[in-house]
Ligand SMILES: Cc1cc2nc3c(=O)[nH]c(=O)nc-3n(C[C@H](O)[C@H](O)[C@H](O)COP(=O)(O)O)c2cc1C
Ligand code: SF4
């Protein structure tokens with residue numbers, strides 16, 4: 001498979017403008033500036049590119065929704081807040097290929113008519129922000145940013161803006177509030193940012209990887225991009241793999257790879273660490289439902305599950321999950337689902353912005369009940385209570401953080417209820433031993449050879 | 451101007467009505483009447499941008515519009531969702547809505563101190579009404595409740611953060627009515643705290659309206675605290691010439707005495723529109739004109755017959771003898787908890803709102819049994835203690 005994003009990541013000095021340019025960088029800008037903005041949007045539509053930030057919304061369509069009133073500026077904001085536990089692909093892109101992002105931003109800004117574009121970057125990524133600032137400086141020096149880029153008459157500036165450590169500021173409207181200098185509270189939609197975004201002006205918010213993918217789309221054409229992958233999962237996707245695997249890291253895949261291959265082949269994760277067995281996996285970042293091994297490798301219909309939007313969500317939430325942001329977290333047989341779920345619940349409790357009551361109060365409640373169960377003080381009725389509480393949060397909140405807090409709990413109970421029960425019936429033991437019962441996949445030995 | 455907007459049709463719980471374009475589902479429901487109007491805790495029609503937060507007004511949209519009759523996948527906040535032509539909405543007729551609302555009530559109550567017996571808001575509290583109308587009669591929450599120390603914010607207002615439901619209304623009042631907002635919400639999630647940074651700082655004119663918009667007893671009038679129960683008072687409409695505000699108020703009186711002054715409320719509990727403008731009142735009218743002579747009395751305020759406040763409106767010539775005094779041996783407790791132990795109950799040093807759980811009769815007696823009984827529960831609670839502060 002030809003890598004589209006990470007192709008040049010190992011070229012020495014690729015962070016610098018000179019090397020990046022020599023390796024063919026910024027070609028897409030030259031090409032884009034000769035096209036009409038609408039033609040670029042059309043090209044992105046044709047590519048079938050879907051947002052890489054989590055929701056998977058078609059990017060071309062999103063761009064075409066951008067309102068274009070006379071005399072009002074428009075903005076492109078790149079979402080580099082990446083705080084979802086288990087997701088670290090954007091950092092990798094920005095840290096090692098800063099110019100790729102800048103190149104993508106220039107093309108996208110031109111297509112959207114944004115003369116000032118922002119990168120809202122997670123505060124903890126301070127060194128990455130410095131790398132980007134250096135790269136922006138270089139690009140400006142060489143005439144790719146600033147006034148009248150390459151003599152085309154198009155002006156564009158890029159500013160980095162550091163977040164202050166809130167996960168919720170990755171939600172696009174909270175991000176805009178924070179960018180404007182206010183509390184990072186998600187806005188009530190509609191209006192959507194495409195109509196009323198940053199400072200009330202039409203705005204497009206896109207993930208880092210989404211914007212980077214615009215570069216190969218410009219270079220090779222939308223048509224060529226759409227031929228990679230399968231169905232509505234076109235192009236390549238970065239997956240940040242972590243957990244109990246031999247080779248954690250960021251991988252670029254085309255979305256025809258099967259989950260089994262991804263976990264066991266040496267090209268990717270290289271199998272489960274320490275010769276252990278696979279127990280469960282969260283395939284798309286902490287917010288998506290966890291799947292036990294048997295449902296992870298095969299769908300409920302018995303088909304091979306592939307690493308793409310459709311296949312991962314096959315079976316809905318009953319037997320499926322989601323592609324999400326591409327944070328692939330693998331749990332081996334020794335991991336405790338209850339503790340794991342508690343860790344996630346604690347995270348969402350800590351990160352809820354507190355604006356709407358179901359999420360503000362519900363996330364804390366989930367956290368407290370799970371803490372009780374994890375500490376061997378749970379009661380059977382607590383499991384049903386957990387279920388009820390998550391059900392009352394889900395779908396009833398302003399932003400999807402409420403859902404993200406509810407889903408992991410729901411999935412854990414759905415697939416691993418016996419483990420919760422084991423914690424309650426084996427109070428002493430669960431304090432010293434980490435795990436209860438587990439559903440293992442049967443075909444692991446076959447898989448190990450691929 | 452509103453009349454010029456084209457009228458569109460919406461059906462709520464089977465009742466169809468025509469409303470101007472741009473009306474929210476909630477306001478359309480209010481036009482039909484209280485039977486179908488969803489409850490609101492955070493929306494306040496006179497405050498721009500309010501609403502969307504408490505989620506008590508969620509409704510099911512079973513058809514989006516005539517053009518696109520698909521149902522909406524999630525319940526929507528009716529206060530912040532506009533009507534589309536041909537929309538069909540289910541409020542009281544939707545199981546899903548009622549379930550979700552029950553859930554929201556539960557969430558609003560899990561960290562609420564339930565100290566109604568000593569709360570000044572009792573009788574005119576929207577959380578009380580909401581929980582009676584839409585909640586369950588019991589709690590499933592077994593953990594310590596979030597507590598805060600109460601605080602005087604400025605000369606006129608006391609803040610009981612423990613009772614706050616974070617509706618943000620007071621923040622909008624400060625933004626939209628006063629000359630400068632000096633309080634706001636600090637921290638996030640369930641640690642959120644209304645604060646002024648520097649305590650006692652709020653004395654901006656018109657800040658008193660924060661008390662009126664607060665749906666619960668989190669912001670109370672310091673000049674009125676504990677002076678009287680609202681249902682013992684007689685609300686009278688009155689006015690005076692004021693150069694700062696409209697001067698049209700409700701006086702809460704008993705005999706000749708004026709106990710407090712508030713703005714006039716409409717049937718939805720919001721400040722009335724008078725001459726097309728929201729009749730907010732200034733701090734002078736509210737806090738400094740406490741003599742009947744300051745006012746021209748217009749007559750009794752009309753109050754919903756079902757409200758406890760109206761209790762005082764229907765005076766009986768001869769009151770039946772109150773048996774309570776006899777039972778209580780002429781003690782007059784502020785709080786009725788355990789009738790057998792009256793002398794122990796009246797302990798002014800116990801602040802119910804800082805108890806981390808519902809008060810029981812044990813709260814009022816230093817009883818060994820108390821520890822005995824709650825020991826098992828305490829054990830469960832203790833584990834969560836270390837996580838109080840992030
Ligand atoms: C709680 C929450 C956190 C989010 N965090 C991020 C994030 O860190 N990075 C990101 O790109 N998108 C994040 N999103 C998704 C964004 O709201 C938005 O959908 C995305 O930036 C759109 O970009 P895309 O269309 O390119 O995917 C988050 C969403 C929610 C609800
Ligand atoms: S769902 Fe949670 S994070 Fe999102 S707006 Fe509501 S309280 Fe804030």
Ligand code: SF4
Nearest residue numbers: 614615617618620664
């Ligand atoms: S103090 Fe009252 S008005 Fe202010 S947010 Fe809390 S409940 Fe709402």
Ligand code: FES
Nearest residue numbers: 502504505507529
């Ligand atoms: S009144 Fe609509 S969400 Fe609070």
